[in-house]
Amino acid sequence: MDTNKAYVELDIEEVRSNKWWHHRWFKIACISFIILSILTITLILMLKFVILVPEKLDSTTTITTTISTLTITSISTSTSSTTSTSTTISTTTTTTTTTPSKTPSTATAITTSTTTSISTTTTARHSGWSNTGNTTDGREKHTASLLGNGKVLVTGGSYANTILNSSELYESSTEIWTTAGKMKDGRDYHTATVLGSGKVLVAGGFNGVTILNTAELYDPSTGSWTTTHNMNQARQGHTASLLADGSVLVTGGFGEQVFLDHAELYDPSTETWTTTGSMKARRDYHTATVLANGKVLVTGGFNSEIIVGTAELYDPSTETWITTGNMAEARDGHTASLLPNGKVLVIGGFSQHTFKNTAELYDSLTETWASTSNMKDTRDYHTATILTNGNVLVTGGSYGGITQNSTELYDSSTEIWITTGSMNNARQNHQAVLLKDGKVLVTGGSNGGRALHTAELYDPSTRTLTTVDKMNNIQDSHEISPLING
Structure with missing residues (x-):
């Protein structure tokens, strides 16, 4: 009788021990999940606002190169003798910007951007005749x-x-x-x-x-x-x-x-x-x-x-x-x-x-x-x-x-x-x-x-x-x- 009671008490203790470990592992898992979530959010924020985007520029060096081309074109056709002269000015501007910036790790990054813009201005100089509407009828030999x-x-x-x-x-x-x-x-x-x-x-x-x-x-x-x-x-x-x-x-x-x-x-x-x-x-x-x-x-x-x-x-x-x-x-x-x-x-x-x-x-x-x-x-x-x-x-x-x-x-x-x-x-x-x-x-x-x-x-x-x-x-x-x- 005493022996059976002793076995029962041992089973109860074992059940209690298993419950305790189950609760402990559950708490550990929850805490781990929370910590992992915090780390993940922190990493995302660092990538977005610190690592990938440099701090405000400290200095800027700009090199601009401008190339202008002047083209004068004269077109003449012998049949109608239509003569027009056009002046075309093409301007190519290249801008290079060098920017040293500081990252969170205190390293120095150099960012270089080059922008090229081409603008063309054509001025037609007409020595001819322009329209302003037609007449109503017509006649010949008048x-x-x-x-x-x-x-x-x-x-x-x-x-x-x-x-x-x-x-x-x-x-x-x-x-x-x-x-x-x-x-x-x-x-x-x-x-x-x-x-x-x-x-x-x-x-x-x-x-x-x-x-x-x-x-x-x-x-x-x-x-x-x-x-x-x-x-x-x-x-x-x-x-x-x-x-x-x-x-x-x-x-x-x-x-x-x-x-x-x-x-x-x-x-x-x-x-x-x-x-x-x-x-x-x-x-x-x-x-x-x-x-x-x-x-x-x-x-x-x-x-x-x-x-x-x-x-x-x-x-x-x-x-x-x-x-x-x-x-x-x-x-x-x-x-x-x-x-x-x-x-x-x-x-x-x-x-x-x-x-x-x-x-x-x-x-x-x-x-x-x-x-x-x-x-x-x-x-x-x-x-x-x-x-x-x-x-x-x-x-x-x-x-x-x-x-x-x-x-x-x-x-x-x-x-x-x-x-x-x-x-x-x-x-x-x-x-x-x-x-x-x-x-x-x-x-x-x-x-x-x-x-x-x-x-x-x-x-x-x-x-x-x-x-x-x-x-x-x-x-x-x-x-x-x-x-x-x-």
Whole structure:
């Protein structure tokens, strides 16, 4: 009995001993887990805020290297002579930063960072023409004349095989086109001349059926058209020049199945025409330029057989014609411009199956011809406009059936040609008018057989072109009248 009791007591003690160890190991495990967790959190915090991130920088050394590259690019295409110059500046900057820093272990770490930045600045220097909108309609083979009030009168022409009798006005201050009534006759290949009275004399041309000898007057003060006496000779492709005495000299052209050498004078005071002798050669698509001495220089043209290289002078005081030496090259479809020094610049045209880029000067004092530098582009049926600074602006034209939008300037003092960008529209048989503010208005013309409705402005002060409001009809192969009032 005592023995069994002793065994029972031993079992109880053993159970108690096992419970105690179980509680002790449980406490040890909990304490170990807590300690391990604390160590883990501490390690994470040290890695995040102490070891991996250095303390505040003590010093910084920066080395900067800058490399700049200047590139000037000039692009020129011969077909359109579009010239633009751009300046590109590339700057490469390399920055190296060396930073000593202290870590928690008091060791010194050197951190080096290199930053390279490249900046490119491109400045385009446009010597050309810029847009400002299109015109409404268009016409070809019309005329354009600067009026005393600063407006530009555009008359006649043709569009889609329709001969126009309409006219319209361009207001340079607002750049807006408005209608200006209708002529009595529809006509193209005619002339328009601003008279001393401010009226505009329109003469000759083609009405789609016959060549005309009719003439009419536009009065800007009333905005109306009236007929005046007929010319003695029907003609198209002729010239009309305002003389010092106020009369108008009409020369050459093409009549009824014949090229003309005939010339006649219009007297605004009597509104009558009188013949004034004949030129030495028959010609159309020629030029006529009033010289500083009052004489009229006629050059080139076509006479059904050959392109003419001769030149002749008309003397208003004697109403006679005399030859004055031949040009260096025969040409038609050319231009002739009176320079400030009194010489006449003849450029471009067509001759002997060849389009011309040549130019020559006529000296009225010696009545001789001399070559000058060639244009950049070959062209005929272009325009040439004397700017207020005496330079000559040449625009558009045709070369081998290709209509051009290129333009260039002739410096009359140095006799050098400079490209000045491109028009917004390629055109030939167009016209250009020098406005009172010094800008040049370019209107109408054709491109690929299609009459143009566009009009553009060239600003010599900025060398840019802007398009203006639309004309009411499309135009091409038109003329500009001599400017006597602005």
